[in-house]
Amino acid sequence: MILSSTERNGDARERLLARLLDAFGEGLPAPEVSLREIAARTGTSHALLRYHFGSLPGVLAAMLKAQRSRDNEALVEAARQGTFDDLVMAIWRTYTRPEQLSRVRGFFHVVGLAAYSPEDFREFIDSLDDLTKMLASLAEREGLDTEEALTLATVTVAAIRGLLLQEVLTPPAHSEDAVALILRMSRDQSVPRTRPGP
Secondary structure, eight states, rough: OOOOOOHHHHHHHHHHHHHHHHHHTTTTOOOTTTTTHHHHHHHHHHHHHHHHHSSSSHHHHHHHHHHHHHHHEEEHHHHHSSHHHEEEEEEHHHSGGGGGHHHHHHHHHHHHHHHOOGGGGGGHHHTTHHHOOOOOOOOHTOOOHOOOOOOHHHHHHHOOOHHHHHHHTTOOOOOOHHHHHHHHHHHHOOOSSSSSOO
16 A cells, blocks of 8 residues: 555654654653754654644644543543543542643643644644533533533633642642642532523
């Protein structure tokens, strides 16, 4: 079978991404590290990194997307076996492990860059609603209608991300207490069903 250059480039990009993930494990390169330094650690050239990912932020975004995809596979198992609350706690525990700190910092770094140039980070941005979809599915399974479930999931993910940012910026924050509060509020399920009429 003859592969097109697009297919060959896609395979080469995936192989290079696998090497990056192997080299950095659960972490990410720091934003101040150069592509040359990353290439040296990965055993490749900075030119290949630039060709396949465009820039350091492109490398970070691709690595984050792949790492989050792996995390989501484990979280899907938690979702199958548990409740909305169980999944919220699993998400929180996944991203607050000490070995996740560089990745969480990298996530907020890339999100900040994407806010300025969304067109350059479209694939990354499109992957951001994965947790919301999982949580919404569980909320529906637990009795909320589709709209309520999506609203609850959206607010919960936004709160988790806000608390993660707080953990990065002010580590002694008591964010686990805030996660417990989010869960108590979600059990109340007092999400307005419709907008008030005139």
